[in-house]
Amino acid sequence: MGAVKGNQTLRSHSLRAISQLIKDDADFKKRRLPVNDLRYFNRWLARTASLGLIGAGFESIRIVRNINNSSGRERVLHVTSLLSILSQGGISLVQALGASFGRLSANFMVGGVVTGMLLVATITYIIVNISINKLKKGAYEIWLSETPWGVGKNRAEWSTKSGLLESARENQQVVSEAIAKLETIVKQPTISHEVIEKVTAYPQYTHKETLGIKLNIQVPEQATGLPIRLKSNLETLDESAKIARSENGYFVDVSTKELPQYLSINLEYQLGDEQGKNHAYWFQHAVKQSASYSSIIDTDKQKKIDASITSDWLVL
Incomplete structure (x- = not known):
């Protein structure tokens, strides 16, 4: 050469x-x-x-x-x-x-x-x-950047009140909110799915018929036993779902002939009756791609997922 x-x-x-x-x-x-x-x-x-x-x-x-x-x-x-x-x-x-x-x-x-x-x-x-x-920042990086010790533009601020008692209460509220967000991250579940199909082989071709989708919801050890509910852009979720416990979470089989291009899910741990106490998570993934995926942190994407939801809550 x-x-x-x-x-x-x-x-x-x-x-x-x-x-x-x-x-x-x-x-x-x-x-x-x-x-x-x-x-x-x-x-x-x-x-x-x-x-x-x-x-x-x-x-x-x-x-x-x-x-x-x-x-x-x-x-x-x-x-x-x-x-x-x-x-x-x-x-x-x-x-x-x-x-x-x-x-x-x-x-x-x-x-x-x-x-x-x-x-x-x-x-x-x-x-x-x-x-x-x-x-792309990880969930922990975003959480840290939003605490009073972080450097993010949305970081929380310590109280500026002159009164000691008033200032302490506000600072306690700031710390409590930071701990609650961290707890949400620690208890973050993961989801994977698999399309259920019926395959019929003919001499000249193979026919595939969609029967539904199987969700595998895995929760960390810290969240085992917590009541969970979810809703999705699967319209038949709350009507046809069959729920089974697994070692680390739940299997949810949903019967449907039609699947969206993207699977959108809003999942919550139910921690109390008061609004805002539930730990909420949003997921979205291409239906044709079978993979394990984590929740979405971006608030704009979360709003788009909420807008695409069509089912009622399904309690697991």
């Missing part, structure tokens, strides 16, 4: 063009160019670019899933990330095809223009993903 880098003729002509010149031009043939080095270079580039193309394909699938489960600024960043990874994949595709069929010159496939485009796409991808990671 070093001979390719140091030979202007090899760099500026495609393998197919050089092979044709050697065949048709006797003077060109006498130059005895190290064509085998160009062949080795093309094979190496074809393999490397193919691996890059496969990697870009898998990453694109992952990003598309993130786009489907995000909104607002986060969604814009994921779309930008997808465009950058598709650019990288497009460049890898051109390199793989050009090197495999010997149609493109080394100067074009790894030259300044293509390398520059690949560099810009890669840098964009890195910057965007750093921005996404900064945007």
Whole structure:
């Protein structure tokens, strides 16, 4: 490959063009160019670019899933990330095809223009993903940033009252609210689901019929035994659900012929009769993606989930 880098003729002509010149031009043939080095270079580039193309394909699938489960600024960043990874994949595709069929010159496939485009796409991808990671805070990070000891813009403030008793009461209220939020995080459940289908095989095709969906609600040890209720955008949830206890929570089988594109759930631990005492959680996930997922922290997303709810409360 070093001979390719140091030979202007090899760099500026495609393998197919050089092979044709050697065949048709006797003077060109006498130059005895190290064509085998160009062949080795093309094979190496074809393999490397193919691996890059496969990697870009898998990453694109992952990003598309993130786009489907995000909104607002986060969604814009994921779309930008997808465009950058598709650019990288497009460049890898051109390199793989050009090197495999010997149609493109080394100067074009790894030259300044293509390398520059690949560099810009890669840098964009890195910057965007750093921005996404900064945007995404864990539940504990958000909780800490909102306490009086945090540095978030929504952090709670200590009392500014001059009276000692009045100030102490307000500060006690601040601490109590912070502890209640922390308790909500500690007792956070996780949910996974599985679509229930009836598959019938025929000689020419396979028929799939949706029968319902199975929810697996897992609660941490600290929340075991607490009464739970939930509602969802599954309209038949409160009418057709079959509930069974599991070792770490509940299984809920819901019979329905039609499923939404995204499963939305609002779940609460019932801790008392007074409004606001329940620990509430919101979940949303693509129905076709079977995975375990945690509750959504973003308040804007929580409001959208509330707006999509169609069922009444189901007490487990």
